[in-house]
Amino acid sequence: MDLIGVETVSFPACRDDLSIVERGDTVLAGGTWLFSQPQPQVRRLIDITRLGWDPIILRDNGIELAATCTLSDISALTDRLVSSRPSWLAAPLLRQCCSALLASFKICRTATIGGNICLSFPAGAMISLVSALDGTLTVWRPDGSDYTLKAGEFVVGDAENVLARGEVLRAVHLPASALRGRTAFRKIAPSALGRSSAVVIGRRDSEHDGGGFVLSVTAATLRPFVFQFPAIPDASTLREALSAIPTDAWTNDVHGDPDWRAAVTALLAEQVRDELT
Ligand SMILES: Cc1cc2nc3c(=O)[nH]c(=O)nc-3n(C[C@H](O)[C@H](O)[C@H](O)COP(=O)(O)OP(=O)(O)OC[C@H]3O[C@@H](n4cnc5c(N)ncnc54)[C@H](O)[C@@H]3O)c2cc1C
Secondary structure: OOOOOOOEEEOOOOHHHOOOOOOOEEEEOOOOOHHHOOOOOOOEEEEHHHOOOOOEEEEOOEEEEEOOOEHHHHHHHHHHHHHHOOOOOOHHHHHHHHHOOOOOHHHHOOOEHHHHHHHOOOOOHHHHHHHHOOOEEEEEOOOOOEEEEEHHHHEEEOOEEOOOOOOEEEEEEEEHHHHOOEEEEEEEOOOOOOOOOEEEEEEEOOHHHOOOEEEEEEOOEOOOEEEEEOOOOOHHHHHHHHOOOOHHHEOOEOOEOHHHHHHHHHHHHHHHHHHHO
């Protein structure tokens, strides 16, 4: 779709060129959402895809994904990790989360992890990934400083996050300790390829990494909920933890009513617990 209000498109090549100051200045990443509907408030697009960020950096302490890394690159990483990092048992989760997005291969080759997280939709599949793998987000402030935070702190509601004017999501770090964990993934949607109504992911850390259990709930709720346990909980402990999700935090849209989402989340969480026990 043409964005008829756009007057300028900027292509910053380094951080110093990245000035997002005026109302109407808008970061452009893959553009799959920006160009999918009218954006009457947008006057200037600031294309961050020419900043030269390495999309994926593999280190012993984990993976750094640039905000501009595409979903198809993240999905392909699953196969790369099987040979290059066989101890990172969570590798399949990368592809599973990329597949939880209602999108064709054309969208996946263009959409970025940063765009998905910054949209902050409940069904943001990259938010599911980062929440389940204890990811840390790095945000650039316009004054040249940075700060880091977790996905659960970044997304604060339906399409709402903590980004202030001029701030840019720079990267996501997934720690090796979480990547070494065993994961179980469940997604439910009204149609096989439809937008997710609930995504429930469990992670059981190796004994070397403390043997803890993490359960993340996304899509079913307006923001991510992550529950951490020192070991695999029993069914009733898990149910009780889930009951802490406030009634008004369940997503309510055409993809499912809140009471249904709460019920299927409990069911999927028990399946995940059982699989990882
Ligand atoms: C067919 C289709 C299906 C989709 N299905 C889903 C779905 O199931 N679930 C879901 O959550 N979404 C879905 N989306 C939306 C999807 O999240 C986005 O298309 C995609 O992930 C956004 O990435 P992008 O790089 O294209 O972002 P863009 O469209 O470029 O940007 C999206 C928003 O994020 C901002 N932004 C982008 N990068 C940054 C950054 N690094 N720092 C600060 N702000 C930034 C932009 O200013 C804009 O407001 C779908 C879109 C399409 C077209």
